[in-house]
Amino acid sequence: MAEKPKLNLNRVPIPKQTPEVRRRNFNEVALGYTDEQALEEASRCIDCKKAGCKDGCPVNIDIPEFIKAIRAGDMPEAARILKSKNSLPGICGRVCPQETQCEMTCNLAKKGGPIAIGRLERYVADWERDHPEIAEQQKERIRFNGKKVAVVGSGPAGLTCAADLAKLGYEVIIFEALHVAGGVLMYGIPEFRLPKVIVQSEVDYVKSLGVEIKLNHVIGKIATVDELLENGFDAVFLSPGAGAPVFLNIPGENLSGIYSANEFLTRTNLMKAYLFPEYDTPIQVGKRVAVFGAGNVAMDASRCALRLGAEEVYIIYRRSKVEMPARLEERENAEEEGVIFKLLTNPSRFLGDGRGRVRAVELHEMELGEPDESGRPRPIRKPGSEFIMEIDTAIPALGTRPNPIIPSTTKGLELTKWGTILTDEASGRTSKERVWCGGDMATGAATVISAMGAARRAATDIDKYLRGSTEWS
Amino acid sequence: MCKIVKKEILVPNTIYLKVEAAEIARKAKPGQFVILRVDEVGERFPLSLAGWDEDRGTLEILFLIMGKSTMKLSALDEGDCIRDIVGPLGRPTEIESYGNILSVCSTFGIGPMVPMIKALKEKGNKVVTAMEARDKASLFWEDRLKSVSDETYVVLGDGSLGKHRRVREFITEYLESGNKVDRVFAFGRIFMMMDCCRATKPFDIKTIVGLTPIMVDGTGMCGCCRVSVGGETKFTCVDGPEFDGHLVDWELLIKRKRAYLREEAQAFNLWQPDNLRRIAELSELPERISVM
Ligand SMILES: Cc1cc2nc3c(=O)[nH]c(=O)nc-3n(C[C@H](O)[C@H](O)[C@H](O)COP(=O)(O)OP(=O)(O)OC[C@H]3O[C@@H](n4cnc5c(N)ncnc54)[C@H](O)[C@@H]3O)c2cc1C
Ligand SMILES: Cc1cc2nc3c(=O)[nH]c(=O)nc-3n(C[C@H](O)[C@H](O)[C@H](O)COP(=O)(O)OP(=O)(O)OC[C@H]3O[C@@H](n4cnc5c(N)ncnc54)[C@H](O)[C@@H]3O)c2cc1C
Numbered sequence: 001m002a003e004k005p006k007l008n009l010n011r012v013p014i015p016k017q018t019p020e021v022r023r024r025n026f027n028e029v030a031l032g033y034t035d036e037q038a039l040e041e042a043s044r045c046i047d048c049k050k051a052g053c054k055d056g057c058p059v060n061i062d063i064p065e066f067i068k069a070i071r072a073g074d075m076p077e078a079a080r081i082l083k084s085k086n087s088l089p090g091i092c093g094r095v096c097p098q099e100t101q102c103e104m105t106c107n108l109a110k111k112g113g114p115i116a117i118g119r120l121e122r123y124v125a126d127w128e129r130d131h132p133e134i135a136e137q138q139k140e141r142i143r144f145n146g147k148k149v150a151v152v153g154s155g156p157a158g159l160t161c162a163a164d165l166a167k168l169g170y171e172v173i174i175f176e177a178l179h180v181a182g183g184v185l186m187y188g189i190p191e192f193r194l195p196k197v198i199v200q201s202e203v204d205y206v207k208s209l210g211v212e213i214k215l216n217h218v219i220g221k222i223a224t225v226d227e228l229l230e231n232g233f234d235a236v237f238l239s240p241g242a243g244a245p246v247f248l249n250i251p252g253e254n255l256s257g258i259y260s261a262n263e264f265l266t267r268t269n270l271m272k273a274y275l276f277p278e279y280d281t282p283i284q285v286g287k288r289v290a291v292f293g294a295g296n297v298a299m300d301a302s303r304c305a306l307r308l309g310a311e312e313v314y315i316i317y318r319r320s321k322v323e324m325p326a327r328l329e330e331r332e333n334a335e336e337e338g339v340i341f342k343l344l345t346n347p348s349r350f351l352g353d354g355r356g357r358v359r360a361v362e363l364h365e366m367e368l369g370e371p372d373e374s375g376r377p378r379p380i381r382k383p384g385s386e387f388i389m390e391i392d393t394a395i396p397a398l399g400t401r402p403n404p405i406i407p408s409t410t411k412g413l414e415l416t417k418w419g420t421i422l423t424d425e426a427s428g429r430t431s432k433e434r435v436w437c438g439g440d441m442a443t444g445a446a447t448v449i450s451a452m453g454a455a456r457r458a459a460t461d462i463d464k465y466l467r468g469s470t471e472w473s
Numbered sequence: 474m475c476k477i478v479k480k481e482i483l484v485p486n487t488i489y490l491k492v493e494a495a496e497i498a499r500k501a502k503p504g505q506f507v508i509l510r511v512d513e514v515g516e517r518f519p520l521s522l523a524g525w526d527e528d529r530g531t532l533e534i535l536f537l538i539m540g541k542s543t544m545k546l547s548a549l550d551e552g553d554c555i556r557d558i559v560g561p562l563g564r565p566t567e568i569e570s571y572g573n574i575l576s577v578c579s580t581f582g583i584g585p586m587v588p589m590i591k592a593l594k595e596k597g598n599k600v601v602t603a604m605e606a607r608d609k610a611s612l613f614w615e616d617r618l619k620s621v622s623d624e625t626y627v628v629l630g631d632g633s634l635g636k637h638r639r640v641r642e643f644i645t646e647y648l649e650s651g652n653k654v655d656r657v658f659a660f661g662r663i664f665m666m667m668d669c670c671r672a673t674k675p676f677d678i679k680t681i682v683g684l685t686p687i688m689v690d691g692t693g694m695c696g697c698c699r700v701s702v703g704g705e706t707k708f709t710c711v712d713g714p715e716f717d718g719h720l721v722d723w724e725l726l727i728k729r730k731r732a733y734l735r736e737e738a739q740a741f742n743l744w745q746p747d748n749l750r751r752i753a754e755l756s757e758l759p760e761r762i763s764v765m
């Protein structure tokens with residue numbers, strides 16, 4: 001056996017726009033590795049025999065192999081390896097929470113310097129986008145097998161299931177409610193974290209496999225799931241996400257100037273309100289903005305508000321820093337850009353200006369008590385700590401519930417007590433024959449890659465079932 | 474892309490369009506609406522279905538020119554295409570046999586009222602219609618309403634027709650003179666619907682109204698269309714658009730509708746010169762004649 005090489009634990013940092021500059025523009029924050037940086041980072045990977053990294057990736061990318069291809073300078077091969085398991089590498093490389101997935105299980109993580117797998121994945125995907133001729137050569141020839149599958153929703157789950165099935169020869173049609181494909185990738189995650197041209201180029205890849213996307217089709221309205229099954233589809237995969245916003249339920253919440261995070265982000269990202277009046281959809285931010293909640297969605301909303309011109313943006317959260325659910329990286333990005341964190345604070349009501357617009361919010365301080373059912377300390381209101389904060393805009397970012405349109409129009413779909421569709425985790429099967437489900441609609445709000453993992457498992461099971469190698473029950 | 478197959482200017486600020494959208498036409502029901510985007514930079518905005526033809530695969534809509542989006546839509550011609558149309562959205566009207574119906578409509582509310590009255594008649598209801606318009610020049614589709622209703626009354630705001638200037642006065646008199654009404658449906662301008670509810674309240678007659686808040690997605694995803702009904706927050710696009718008018722918080726609705734007045738004016742004013750320039754280019758004017 002050769003001599004053990006010396007471990008290099010210094011991750012190559014990714015270049016970023018400086019906070020002072022990026023807080024006022026919608027261009028991508030992280031600029032991506034240069035060729036030299038990518039090579040240097042790839043060279044740190046020790047090509048483990050028992051590669052822990054692979055266990056952390058829900059779609060089982062052959063991580064050591066694609067990194068080896070980068071080291072060897074064989075970019076087409078690196079791209080091929082990625083694409084064979086992940087149809088959306090440019091997206092995942094940017095938005096996967098790698099620190100709790102592949103990078104957490106990388107063997108070097110224990111020693112404090114996991115390989116920057118996400119950044120390398122992004123690097124390869126970006127290279128491939130700049131070399132469309134390679135993708136063309138690598139295109140597999142697909143022979144249709146005569147079976148037809150309908151996919152509802154074109155978020156990461158829907159795109160993944162469609163791509164996997166198309167590669168196996170199925171005729172796949174995706175039905176999407178909005179006027180563009182991509183789901184949260186288009187309407188939720190902001191341009192500066194995930195440029196929309198990247199989403200569209202990966203959507204185009206899925207289309208290039210023969211998948212048809214019917215936009216402006218709300219299933220449950222223009223056709224029900226049962227009608228799809230009756231009219232020629234052999235199977236239906238449901239991936240409509242968990243898109244209904246949750247509000248605070250406090251007085252004054254319907255004043256103008258109070259946006260759900262979904263509305264605020266949809267106006268900004270999907271409808272491009274940051275380009276108003278060149279684009280027709282308006283948005284109002286004013287000078288002082290309060291965002292309620294401290295998850296990733298709250299970070300995105302607060303950073304959008306800054307970029308739309310707000311002078312002061314507050315994150316208002318009822319627990320303390322350690323309980324904040326947002327990724328550390330996003331929190332740091334927000335902080336660097338000047339978002340102000342007001343912790344242990346909770347709103348009790350909104351005050352209007354007399355003409356229907358929000359003028360202020362009444363807040364009170366909280367302290368932490370015994371752990372609650374979530375295991376986190378329960379926030380308790382401090383008596384007599386109320387105070388008023390003047391604001392122009394308020395954005396509750398408290399999470400989402402499943403949208404009821406599909407459950408309420410489909411016979412025989414069992415739901416959980418949270419309103420999600422009851423789904424077998426391993427196969428994606430629902431309680432209704434020939435109907436599978438995956439993504440946020442099955443799990444509640446989760447991550448892009450977990451939605452994709454579930455979609456892949458469902459695609460495998462759909463294929464098995466339609467080839468007749470398993471019974472429904 | 475949906476092609477416009479027919480366009481009519483009903484009255485100077487109200488346009489009627491028939492568009493190709495076969496799949497929507499197959500599923501449309503009274504009381505539902507569509508959301509449109511005129512072009513790539515356009516906003517999403519809702520319009521009610523004024524009719525549909527399953528066999529020909531067409532939808533009918535009519536709209537009042539209010540601001541930039543409706544102005545842009547009005548600038549399209551037969552043969553042109555609308556970028557996106559999604560629907561049918563919203564819950565259909567609850568069509569039952571109620572007995573005697575009073576249907577009240579004005580401006581763009583006249584459109585959705587026609588299929589609704591037809592459906593109500595098919596269920597054996599007697600339908601009396603009262604339509605309101607500002608003056609004779611802004612009156613349209615009187616004949617259509619007449620042809621589907623049992624009786625039709627016209628109220629003109631300038632008082633040039635009979636003694637009433639507002640449909641509210643008509644309703645009060647109609648009810649006071651002992652006419653039995655089991656349910657009222659009102660569609661149109663918010664003030665008209667609000668007025669109508671005030672008139673029916675003392676008689677305790679259930680009054681269904683079609684609300685028109687600002688919308689974005691139309692599928693329950695954003696919460697922009699929230700209204701307060703009976704003290705509860707509802708999303709108009711999925712829980713409505715029809716609600717019991719006696720329970721609606723009208724003040725809130727009106728204030729929320731006005732949220733973007735400044736931006737709407739800005740968008741409209743900037744668009745107009747731009748549009749004139751385009752018209753000039755299209756109509757091949759001699760170069761000397763400058764429009765701007
Ligand atoms: C602001 C924000 C930031 C996030 N950031 C991250 C991140 O950094 N990293 C990460 O991993 N995850 C992130 N997430 C979570 C992640 O985006 C979701 O978990 C993921 O998108 C779920 O995928 P999905 O395919 O299940 O659903 P979605 O992405 O929600 O897509 C569902 C699609 O179905 C469509 N649809 C809904 N109903 C119907 C119907 N009846 N008929 C037809 N179509 C329908 C919707 O319009 C939508 O396009 C974020 C989420 C948000 C909101
Ligand atoms: C369920 C429903 C059905 C409707 N049906 C019809 C119809 O059949 N015919 C018709 O003429 N109008 C209808 N409307 C109203 C129509 O959507 C607005 O008049 C239109 O959006 C105005 O857009 P604009 O850009 O031309 O005007 P703007 O200058 O943008 O706005 C003028 C006014 O229209 C309202 N408005 C603006 N944007 C929106 C939006 N995205 N969604 C809803 N309202 C908005 C606001 O009150 C605003 O003050 C309906 C609205 C709803 C909610």
Ligand code: SF4
Pocket residue numbers: 056057058059060061063086092093096098101102103117118121449
């Ligand atoms: S898809 Fe996500 S989890 Fe898998 S290797 Fe890439 S970054 Fe890691």
Ligand code: SF4
Pocket residue numbers: 044045046047048050051052053054063064067105106107108115117
């Ligand atoms: S575990 Fe880490 S070091 Fe080992 S192969 Fe995977 S990425 Fe490379």
Ligand code: FES
Pocket residue numbers: 687688689690691692693694695696697698699708709710711
């Ligand atoms: S328009 Fe978005 S929820 Fe109704």
